[in-house]
Amino acid sequence: MTLGKFKRNERIGGIVKVLCDTPNKIYTLNHFTAMFNAAKSTISEDIVIVKRVMEDLELGIVETISGAAGGVRYIPKINSRETEKVLSDICETLRDESRIISGGFIYTADIIYNPHYVKKIGEIFGRIFADKPIDYILTLETKGIPLAIMTANTLNVPLVIARDDNRVTEGSTVSINYVSGSTGSISTMYVSKRAVKTGSNVLIIDDFMRAGGTAKGLVDLMTEFDANVVGIGVMIATKEPEKKMVDDYVSLISLEAITRDKRIIIHPKEDVCV
Amino acid sequence: MTLGKFKRNERIGGIVKVLCDTPNKIYTLNHFTAMFNAAKSTISEDIVIVKRVMEDLELGIVETISGAAGGVRYIPKINSRETEKVLSDICETLRDESRIISGGFIYTADIIYNPHYVKKIGEIFGRIFADKPIDYILTLETKGIPLAIMTANTLNVPLVIARDDNRVTEGSTVSINYVSGSTGSISTMYVSKRAVKTGSNVLIIDDFMRAGGTAKGLVDLMTEFDANVVGIGVMIATKEPEKKMVDDYVSLISLEAITRDKRIIIHPKEDVCV
Incomplete structure (x- = not known):
């Protein structure tokens, strides 16, 4: 030069x-x-x-x-027009009845593993939680990881992944048992001891919330690290059960119902599009 | 306006x-x-x-x-100077002996979950595989996912995640048993039937390769989809065993050894920095 x-x-x-x-x-x-x-x-x-x-x-x-x-x-500050467009596009795609999986689930992997969508979702979460002090993004493996790393990129903070199995590569871990709110079954999640510093502020990001058992487990696990959860963001939350196991969370899309005649009723949450 | x-x-x-x-x-x-x-x-x-x-x-x-x-x-075309700097920084950080975990592993989660590093690694893989036809990036959960979604973002293609467990949310899956090359134990991996189209070209991305058993499993699984694996990229490969279970792969960093006196011998691969 x-x-x-x-x-x-x-x-x-x-x-x-x-x-x-x-x-x-x-x-x-x-x-x-x-x-x-x-x-x-x-x-x-x-x-x-x-x-x-x-x-x-x-x-x-x-x-x-x-x-x-x-x-x-x-x-990054994704505007309300683009926020609404991204969420509407996702809902439109998800309404396809061929996505219905037995057990009341819908197939979302092609959306939440699509870099274009997850990058935008990361920017939407970045805008929503812009005013919070955040040291880490936290998620439970697996499906929320792409959204979570993109949110981490937007906010320029590291990601922490809780595992559902105790892996040798994590070194010494802290674990907690939690109740899956939808099935009632008990699972264990693990976070490496060295992953989270005492007194940190943590934002939880996940792709899907039904009863909120996973989020509740992550919140409880963070108390073991003396860390504060400053927010919870999920891409899709089901309307039922209305009462979740955590109080404060932000969802971008509401899955109202999958009807008996195979209609998927899903729409963007209006309050995140303003 | x-x-x-x-x-x-x-x-x-x-x-x-x-x-x-x-x-x-x-x-x-x-x-x-x-x-x-x-x-x-x-x-x-x-x-x-x-x-x-x-x-x-x-x-x-x-x-x-x-x-x-x-x-x-x-x-994106990360230049050789920046490639070398990123990989040298990562190696320098990983040489800290407190990272040694029993079993011959080193703790890497803070690096491979750091959005700054994984974005750059994604750009390095993007440069290396720029001339290949690529329809999907493929990885096995969990630790390679941040690298894989960033590579997918660089190349503007979707990510596919193979699971190590059969999850209801994936719908109908195709599975394969594979042998972990380092431990010799047999595991199963699963990919949703709807995730990969017949005849697609797939790039495999992962964080770590020892014997290459995971990569070999992913390659075999893709033959079940009549998909072609056009490349394999891993961030770190161990020097031993020299003969991996897959022939064609690109690694960015070589982990030569962890000595008895706790020195971690690790360096960027010279051929990826030119």
Whole structure:
């Protein structure tokens, strides 16, 4: 690279790429002055333009943080129109009666393993829980993992996975027995002792909630680590039972019923689309 | 939004954001003419600038595809310098002797559940397998899932997760027994019948390979779907046994040995850093 090579519009393209690649990571102005061999005042002006275009196009928020640990970061902020579109698309796809699996389940794997959808769901959870202090995203294996890692990426925090089996590769673990709220059966979940620091704030993310037994188990397990659960987000919650085993949770989609004539009644939760 | 509101540098910021948000997705020029209320020729000029800045800064490739299904797409292309840095950082972190777990394992969960690292690993696999036709990424639960969904995101294809247990939510499944190459014990893995279309091309991604028994099981399972395995990528492979149960695989990091005096000998594979 030669000196003074980049024009303003080139620098802006580069800044947008770097910021959006790692949401919620704070980059110093020096990072960009070195990248483009440009003056700090020039980069500051570039960032003002980046801010404006992201806001005008509703592509997210670029925030400047002043002070010694200061810099600039990109906060994904999926807008209400796009939130509603993503959730409506998912519901539309899930209404196909060929998805009904005996036992009152519907087949969702193609949705929750589709990177396009899970990335958007991660951004939706990121927006909903943006104001909470969060040190970890926590999920129970397996189906919630893609949503959970995408939420972790949006919020720039690590993921912790509780296992339903005690694996040698986890080292020493902390375990808890929990009651599956829908079947009443007792299972055990395990988290590696070194995975969660004492006093941490944890956001639980999962793909599906029926009675909330899994979420309750995860909450109880976190008390063993003296960690605080600051929120619970699930992609789909069933309407029944109305009373879940946890009180505070946010669901994006409500599965109302699967009728006897094989209609799947499912819709986005209105309150998350505003 | 009002007409003619956006300047060139603002459009460039917006185009970069949209393209990089969904790697390998083809956007038509009309997408951007509508977004910015600008002429096609204007957007074409913008894209030439976007192309140049991405290439000059080694941030990836922006490719224009002509014809009826044409448009423009962003192909992540992590460069060799960054590849080496990411893999060296991971190895440096993993060399800490407190990570040794009895049984010859090392604790890796904090690395492979860290969104920053798994996103980069996904881009490295994306670069390595860029020329292959790929319809699905396939992994066996659990620890490879974050790497696998990030690779799926880079390549813009869906993920398929094989389960080590037969779950009701998967519907009808196809199963296979496989021999764990390191322990010699027999396990079963399951993939939902509806997850993989006949004749598909599949890329297997996992976090760790010792003898290759899991990869061999996944390959055998895909023959049951008449699917072709076009590649196998693992983050870490042990040096021993040198002869794995699969022939063609790419590993990013080699775990040579854990010595009796608790040194972990691990390093990036040189051939993936060039």
